[in-house]
Amino acid sequence: MATGGNKTGLTLGVFSFTLFLSASLMFAVQPMAGKMLLPLVGGTPAGWVVAMAFFQVMLLAGYLMAHAFSGVPAQRHGMLYVLALLAGAVFLPVSLAGHEGFDSIAGPGRIFLLLTQALAVPFIALSATSSTLQRLFTTTRHGSSDDPYFLYVASNLGSFAGLLLYPALIEPLLTLDQQSRCLAGGYVLLIALAGVCLALSGESSQQKTAAKSGGKLSWKRQLEWMALAFLPSSLLMAVTTYITSDIISAPLIWVLPLALYLLTFVIAFSKKPAVSLRLMEALHPYIICIGILFVSLIRADWLFSWIGVLFYLVIFAGIALVCHLRLASLRPLDDSRHLTAFYLMMSIGGALGGVLNAFIIPNVFDRLIEFPLLLLVSFMLHKDFKPSSGTGIAIIALAVLSILLVNTPPMSLGTDTMHARVLLFRILIVAVPCALFLFRRSLRPAYLALGALGVFMISQFVIGDQSEILSIRNFFGTVRLYDTARMVDDKELTIRTMRHGSTTHGMQMLGDTRLEKTQTAYFTQQGPLGDVFSALKPRKVAVLGLGAGVTNCYTAPDREFTFLEIDPAVVDVAQNKFAFLSKCVSKRPPTIIVGDGRLEFAKLKEKFDLLIIDVFTSDTIPTHIVTREALKTYFEHISPGGILAMNISNRYFELWSVIATTASTLGLSAEMKADLSPGRPFYSSPSLWLVLSKDPPPPLAKRGWRPVRPSETLRPWTDNYTNLMAALSFGGVGNGLK
Structure with a gap:
């Protein structure tokens, strides 16, 4: 008797750990692939949303494959699954380097194709693990084999592990090459464990299969599964976009809603859920009302803080939990053959939610409105909703x-x-x-x-x-323009402000020709950038990041400007809604190149006296812009005696030390200056600038600049290694800069 108990305990342990490992690999490969993308296709802000959509579609493909295999006996299904894993091993270790050649403006379709070429086969095989192993588990002699859905909890715990361990341990300790090799090792272990699970399974007898037969599935039930998976998936992306764009773009903020999303799955598919479906269905309408009241109507100051983030995450988690509890209550228990159909419909719903938010909504809506809209739509899934009433x-x-x-x-x-x-x-x-x-x-x-x-x-x-006079939304984010009135020298002026996400990217004073050309925001003459222009007196200037075009007003008779901007909407707004580009005249009109700054700058044949980098969107750091390889490329196009000036203003990262450390590997010196004076003009924004130079630096010390020494503890950043967590500082010098 004890031997049988030990065997069933071993069976449960092996199946649980195999599911845990598979899910961990799936959620570790996602951020790793996102980092690999950066140097190849540029720092597109919506790249992570497209990557999430890709992985959801591949998850669907994996469930579809498992569902197709469900037509054969369980053990043969398991054998086909192991063969799929072996086919995926051919693509490991993962590398995107062999898939270059994309344009520097990599739209969602190009990014999707790039990921498909490198990752589709192994990720599809990984995605088939959950439904395949749960089907195999139903053929074992374990006491819970009739209801294998509790194993979904092990899968989601593995997802948690992969999600949280990546930024905490994997990214800080390993280069991308090392991460890829470790992933390959874990994948090989998964193949071996899958073989063990196959050996522990057995063919169901005809009598058992007949006893459990639940007949044919109705399309109504399958569509219900799909809808209950679609809404939380779409809402997950909506709340992530809403928080990072409209409230606070903190580092790794996407981890929080994704973690809650997984937690609702864990709760819903537990043998005894900690929260009842009846309670959540009773609370559902009230959650919608509270969410709409604060999201759409009243926007108090506390909503634009971490308390606000917590508020929106609670609203999201409440709706997701309602849907997932109802989804779990509708799972098929009468026929193991319907198990793969259940997960297939779930994955179709999840994939449709990802596709909607990544590819359709940014091209249809001109503002961030999908979060409250989806809250309202969620009521249509409530049990008391009667569409004919x-x-x-x-x-x-x-x-x-x-x-x-x-x-x-x-x-x-x-x-x-x-x-x-x-x-x-x-x-x-x-x-x-x-x-x-x-x-x-x-x-x-x-x-x-x-x-x-x-x-x-x-x-x-x-x-x-x-x-708000204009809102433009595309793949790169949302650009908004605001006109507000202000009295300046007893004259009412219109202050036009451009915001991209949650960051001000420029302002202009309209109504007075004397002030229209004034440098504003982070680029004032009284600030650090003014010091650079005064000390260096550059003739040829390149600027990565156009914004409103304020920098163009550092005019001089022999000066030439070249701007590189990834977002076509920003270029359109700067040219047609602001006057900096048209009214500030130097030697010639500015050249504007649309594309990723690093990739396009590398293509230029000329050299520049000054390169200005101002490419941070909110507090999102495009790390590929500041790696050793990137700095090397920049200085290949900077004239002798020229410098690189970088706007590193943000709220959450102390970047000067790691950039100075990285620059020191190329023999570059670094100086920095913070413009935090309370006596700044009203049109000036607090800013933090870093200057890198190869030759003796320009005379900036008398203007308040100080040298930055390389760190002895920080590791230089490369295209193969970056670690944002090491630079994280929630209450540091950068606090309040943007």
Whole structure:
């Protein structure tokens, strides 16, 4: 008896660890592939979203393969799965270096194709692990073989491990080559463990199969599985984009919503979930109402802080948990052959959510509106939603109308929109609790959803932000323009500001020809960049990152500017909505090259006296811009006596030390200056600049610049190794700079 217990314990342990290992490999390869992409296709801000969509589509392909194999006996299914793993091993260790040759503006299609060439086969094989091993487990003699879904918890715990260990241990300790070799080693171990699982399984008897036969699956049930997986997947990307673009673009912020997403799976598919489906379905309409009230209507200061991030993540986790609990309650227990169909529909839903957010929404919507929209749409998956009822028809009609009007500017009320928002919020904060109390016996969840939809439409289309005059959204992010009035020297001026994500990229004072050409934001004459131009007096200047074009107003009769900008929307706005490029005239009009700064700069044949790098989007650090290989390329195009000036202003990283350490390997010296004076002009933004030079540096010491010594503890960054965690400093000098 003890021997049988030991054997079933061994069976459970082997199957659980194999699933854990497979999921760990899947979630470790994703950030590794993202890092490998940077030097090849440039620092596209939406690259991670496309990579997530790629991996979701490959996950779908893996489940589709497993589902196709489900038509054969379980052990033969397992053998085919092992053969697929062996085919994937041919592509290891993973390397993207042999797939170069893409344009420097790598759109989503090109990035998707690049990842497909290098990673599709092994990742598809990895993706087939969960449903295949769970099917094999049903053929064992383990006491829980009739309900193998609890093994999904082991898979999700492995996902947690891969997700959290990568930034904490793998990235700081290993180069990309070493990471790839370790991945290959783990993959070989997985093949061996898969063989052991196959050996522990057995063919189900015909009697057992007949007893468990649940008949043919209905399309309605399969579509329900798909929808319940689609909504959390799309909402995951929506909340990640919303937080990083509109609230706070902190390092590795994408880990938090993804971790919560996995946690909801762990809870939902546990044998005894810690939270009941009944409770979450009761809370669902209230979560929607609270989310819409704060996301769309009132935007208090605390919402733009870490407390705000926590608030939005709680809203997201609540909706995801409702969907995943309901999904788990609908899993097929009557026929093991339906297990692969269940995971196939789940993966189709997840992939569709990824494709929607990565490829469709950025090209359809001109603003970040998908998060509140998806909150509202989630009610259509509630058990009490009746599409044929009066409220159901009203909800569907208003939701469709909201989507059709999504790019429509708000109505002009001729009043302060913030005052209107606050007034409406105060009315609702009193009226809603009263209504809940008075109608507590007859109030239906659909009424709450309908009310939330009404508040959303009013906040978006009636009392929206009227200082926003333009919003352009594309693959690279969202560019917004704001016009606000300000009295300057007893004269009312219009201050036009460009924001890209959560960062100000330039401003201009309109209404006074004397001030229109004034350098603003991080580029003022009184600031560090003004020191550089005064000391160096460069003739030929290259700038990585156009912004509003403010730098072009450092005019001189013999000066030439070349700008390199990856986002075509930024170029369009700088040329047509700001006057810096047209009214500030040097030797010739500025040259503008559209493409990734590092890749395009390497193609130039000329040399420059000054190279300015200003390419950080919010606090997202495109590390491929500051590696040893990148610095070497820059100085191959910098004239003798020339310098590189880098705007390293951000809130979360102390970059000067690691950049100086990296630069020292090329014989470069580094100096830095922070412009944090409270006496700065109102049009000046706090900034932190670093200057690198090969020859004796320009005379900047008298202007407050200080040398930066290489660190003895930090490792230089290369295309093969970067470690952002080593430069992380939430309360450092950079705090408050952007």
